[in-house]
Amino acid sequence: MDLSILPIIPIVLLVACVIGLAVGLLIVGQVLNPARPGAVKQMPYESGMDPIHDARRRFDVRFFLLAIAFLVFDVELLFLYPWAVAGRNDECRMMNDELPAGTLSNLAADIHHSSFYIHHSPVPRPPSPVPTTNRHMVFAGAMTFIALLVLGFVYDWRKGVFQWR
Amino acid sequence: MTAADLRLLVPEIVLIAAAVTIYLGGAFSTARRAWSWIAAAALLLAAVALWSQNPSADGGSLGCDALARYVQWFALAAGALLVSLASRPLRFDGTPEYVGSLLLTVAGLMLVAAAEDIVLMFVALELISIPTYVLLYLGRDDAESQESAAKYFFLGVLASAILLYGFSFLYGATGSTAFSEIRAALDGTTILPPGFAVFARLAMVLVFAGLCFKVAAVPFHFYAPDVYQGTTHANAALLSVVPKAAGFVVMARILVAAIPGMEPYSWGVVLAVAVLTMTFGNVMALWQDDFRRLLAYSSIAQTGYILLALAVGLAARDAPGAWNGIVALWFYLATYAAATIGAFATMEYLGRAERRLDSVDDLAGLGRTRPAAAAVMAVCMFSLAGVPPLAGFWGKLLVFGGALSVDTSGTAGWWFTAAAVVGVLNAAVAAAYYLRIVAVMYFRIPLATPPARGGRGAWMSAVACALLVVGIGIYPGPLMRAGNFCDQQLPRVDAGAKHHSPPFGRQKNPPPPQSAPQFGMAATKKVSTPNAYHIRRTLVLSQTRVTTSCHIIFK
Amino acid sequence: MSIFTEPVGLSHFLVVGAVLFVCGVICMATKRNVLGVLMGIELVLNGANLNFVAFGSSVLRPPGTEGIGMDGQMIALFVIVLAAAEAAVALAIALSYYHAHATVDVDRGDELRG
Numbered sequence: 001m002d003l004s005i006l007p008i009i010p011i012v013l014l015v016a017c018v019i020g021l022a023v024g025l026l027i028v029g030q031v032l033n034p035a036r037p038g039a040v041k042q043m044p045y046e047s048g049m050d051p052i053h054d055a056r057r058r059f060d061v062r063f064f065l066l067a068i069a070f071l072v073f074d075v076e077l078l079f080l081y082p083w084a085v086a087g088r089n090d091e092c093r094m095m096n097d098e099l100p101a102g103t104l105s106n107l108a109a110d111i112h113h114s115s116f117y118i119h120h121s122p123v124p125r126p127p128s129p130v131p132t133t134n135r136h137m138v139f140a141g142a143m144t145f146i147a148l149l150v151l152g153f154v155y156d157w158r159k160g161v162f163q164w165r
Numbered sequence: 166m167t168a169a170d171l172r173l174l175v176p177e178i179v180l181i182a183a184a185v186t187i188y189l190g191g192a193f194s195t196a197r198r199a200w201s202w203i204a205a206a207a208l209l210l211a212a213v214a215l216w217s218q219n220p221s222a223d224g225g226s227l228g229c230d231a232l233a234r235y236v237q238w239f240a241l242a243a244g245a246l247l248v249s250l251a252s253r254p255l256r257f258d259g260t261p262e263y264v265g266s267l268l269l270t271v272a273g274l275m276l277v278a279a280a281e282d283i284v285l286m287f288v289a290l291e292l293i294s295i296p297t298y299v300l301l302y303l304g305r306d307d308a309e310s311q312e313s314a315a316k317y318f319f320l321g322v323l324a325s326a327i328l329l330y331g332f333s334f335l336y337g338a339t340g341s342t343a344f345s346e347i348r349a350a351l352d353g354t355t356i357l358p359p360g361f362a363v364f365a366r367l368a369m370v371l372v373f374a375g376l377c378f379k380v381a382a383v384p385f386h387f388y389a390p391d392v393y394q395g396t397t398h399a400n401a402a403l404l405s406v407v408p409k410a411a412g413f414v415v416m417a418r419i420l421v422a423a424i425p426g427m428e429p430y431s432w433g434v435v436l437a438v439a440v441l442t443m444t445f446g447n448v449m450a451l452w453q454d455d456f457r458r459l460l461a462y463s464s465i466a467q468t469g470y471i472l473l474a475l476a477v478g479l480a481a482r483d484a485p486g487a488w489n490g491i492v493a494l495w496f497y498l499a500t501y502a503a504a505t506i507g508a509f510a511t512m513e514y515l516g517r518a519e520r521r522l523d524s525v526d527d528l529a530g531l532g533r534t535r536p537a538a539a540a541v542m543a544v545c546m547f548s549l550a551g552v553p554p555l556a557g558f559w560g561k562l563l564v565f566g567g568a569l570s571v572d573t574s575g576t577a578g579w580w581f582t583a584a585a586v587v588g589v590l591n592a593a594v595a596a597a598y599y600l601r602i603v604a605v606m607y608f609r610i611p612l613a614t615p616p617a618r619g620g621r622g623a624w625m626s627a628v629a630c631a632l633l634v635v636g637i638g639i640y641p642g643p644l645m646r647a648g649n650f651c652d653q654q655l656p657r658v659d660a661g662a663k664h665h666s667p668p669f670g671r672q673k674n675p676p677p678p679q680s681a682p683q684f685g686m687a688a689t690k691k692v693s694t695p696n697a698y699h700i701r702r703t704l705v706l707s708q709t710r711v712t713t714s715c716h717i718i719f720k
Numbered sequence: 721m722s723i724f725t726e727p728v729g730l731s732h733f734l735v736v737g738a739v740l741f742v743c744g745v746i747c748m749a750t751k752r753n754v755l756g757v758l759m760g761i762e763l764v765l766n767g768a769n770l771n772f773v774a775f776g777s778s779v780l781r782p783p784g785t786e787g788i789g790m791d792g793q794m795i796a797l798f799v800i801v802l803a804a805a806e807a808a809v810a811l812a813i814a815l816s817y818y819h820a821h822a823t824v825d826v827d828r829g830d831e832l833r834g
Contacts, residue, residue: 337775
């Protein structure tokens with residue numbers, strides 16, 4: 001078997017999964033969905049707004065509520081990117097233990113030294129990474145973060161933010 | 166490292182977890198009185214956790230020097246008094262959100278005190294600000310309240326942005342976010358790129374301007390009277406204590422410790438602002454009739470005295486012991502906080518849910534109708550005025566004594582002597598309006614007996630504050646010693662910084678011997694990689710909780 | 721060589737950041753609509769953000785100094801999230817302001833003075 005294809009196997013898998021998920025969801029929707037077409041449902045932009053009117057009309061204030069909820073949850077997702085990059089490399093594990101005080105940054109340094117940069121970095125790769133338990137700490141941190149987001153979601157839900165009243 | 170780091174955070178984690186619990190509990194339960202008890206239990210638990218911490222433990226971007234400990238205890242004490250003061254449920258929906266936000270501000274103050282890094286410090290400051298906006302919104306539901314919330318919000322965000330802009334120059338000049346490295350870069354231990362040193366000066370001005378808002382100093386004071394008047398007594402007490410304490414912590418950390426070599430410029434700026442602030446506050450307070458508005462101007466004036474102490478701290482860093490300004494700063498802040506919370510708590514206690522006491526005239530004849538409340542209020546007013554046996558007197562003595570003890574050989578000494586004279590004159594002016602309140606209480610005919618239905622919590626808070634004021638006044642030694650951490654706080658100029666990886670170029674000087682006195686700020690910790698971010702994540706997340714809590718208004 | 725002809729460097733970013741900052745402050749000072757003031761806030765915060773990113777960039781550092789990691793970008797992330805949180809609170813406050821005053825004109829909130 002030709003080994004040169006190995007590095008792109010994960011990408012192929014990812015693409016396959018994405019396509020499978022999208023197609024599968026469409027099919028499931030088609031199969032399970034009761035088909036009740038109506039005049040209102042056929043309109044474009046059926047999100048509660050009358051699609052044909054002056055563009056400067058005032059929006060219903062209830063849209064603001066959803067917008068705020070979306071804004072907060074959407075932006076919080078930003079923090080998962082650095083976590084995903086930094087939590088997964090050997091350097092991170094090593095640096096957790098050996099980072100001297102006064103090194104430039106914490107997670108940022110991880111990204112800087114992460115495997116993505118390591119091949120381009122003029123600094124030779126430090127020898128013998130020491131595996132530690134700190135990866136678990138990173139993981140626990142991200143999970144705490146997500147758990148708090150879920151709690152926020154529960155709060156919104158209980159407060160009736162998602163109900164159109 | 167990471168475990169130790171987490172252990173250092175236990176008090177804050179307890180508070181934030183309690184806040185989240187209270188928010189969620191409020192969404193599931195309709196209880197009204199239980200939340201204050203949960204908050205009190207959380208504060209007690211946090212105090213136990215703080216007590217049991219090893220003060221010499223290592224922490225990443227968290228410090229645990231004497232300043233941090235002092236302010237953390239201060240935050241917990243103030244938090245307990247405020248929770249007790251605000252223990253009466255709101256008249257409308259939102260009590261759990263109110264109590265939870267209160268806990269978040271306390272946690273934010275504790276984190277500001279411990280932050281050793283400008284990112285963590287900024288996020289912690291926002292952890293104070295954002296719940297404060299929510300608190301202002303929740304306190305009352307009339308037009309005045311909305312106006313004051315909007316004013317405080319917009320000016321508060323502007324101040325945060327100015328502060329952040331200053332931080333960006335600090336970061337740019339030194340290439341680091343850690344205070345220890347910023348200091349190392351600025352005191353010449355490491356070489357800056359050419360032309361970058363000017364950024365540090367710019368940063369100093371911007372940071373000081375942003376913080377002047379937090380502490381309500383001239384010319385960034387103008388929001389205070391409106392906001393205090395438009396909100397509740399409990400919120401006014403919070404505003405006059407928590408953001409101010411945070412602002413002074415950051416000033417002490419950044420101006421005094423992290424930006425060396427700026428003292429010739431900075432003490433002048435701080436001194437000028439101090440004199441302007443105290444004069445303006447005292448003069449404007451003279452003809453106020455609204456109680457909260459009067460105390461707002463009073464708090465502006467008190468900020469002026471504390472800034473004078475800070476200026477002394479910048480100019481007289483080599484002075485021994487009690488006269489170096491820093492002791493005075495922290496001692497004064499504590500006495501001021503006790504007296505101010507006491508005054509607001511008394512007012513809260515005297516009113517009732519449907520009708521607050523707003524005007525000074527409402528206190529007429531209180532000495533006859535409610536003698537105990539009048540006594541508490543009188544103690545707080547005398548302390549704020551600086552009448553001898555009470556705590557405020559020792560605070561003023563330390564501040565003015567420090568200003569007079571600045572070496573008179575240079576021009577600095579003359580300026581400080583002049584400032585001390587202005588300060589003493591100011592204290593005399595201030596006595597006029599503080600004593601006016603006392604006179605109204607004891608020498609005016611009572612118009613109506615105040616209902617005094619503010620709840621036991623407010624009364625307990627008021628009495629505790631009065632006892633604190635009297636106790637500190639009689640026995641000020643322990644608090645003064647607790648605040649006397651200048652030896653760790655202020656590095657000598659030649660102390661040199663301990664640093665490991667110079668951000669720019671080569672090191673100019675060989676590293677100083679390790680026996681050189683270390684400054685407490687950079688009692689350098691091992692940086693623990695994931696955890697600092699874990700902390701920040703937790704922080705920002707708890708802010709999400711706050712922002713979701715504002716959804717309540719849509720109900 | 722003037723700032724207009726030299727290759728784009730750190731100073732250009734700082735100038736743009738300063739312009740954003742000042743525009744934001746002016747916007748906050750002159751807009752009468754609450755949402756306009758909110759836009760000013762975003763401009764101010766992003767001015768500071770641009771500074772952080774520019775200072776943190778290893779490309780823009782003056783030659784001869786080594787890069788300083790990715791702290792700048794990380795701070796920018798935090799500020800973006802904080803700005804979102806503040807925007808959420810601001811929208812809530814604006815809405816309740818509207819309820820109380822029947823307008824979002826900030827100049828109409830002038831009951832507290834003295």
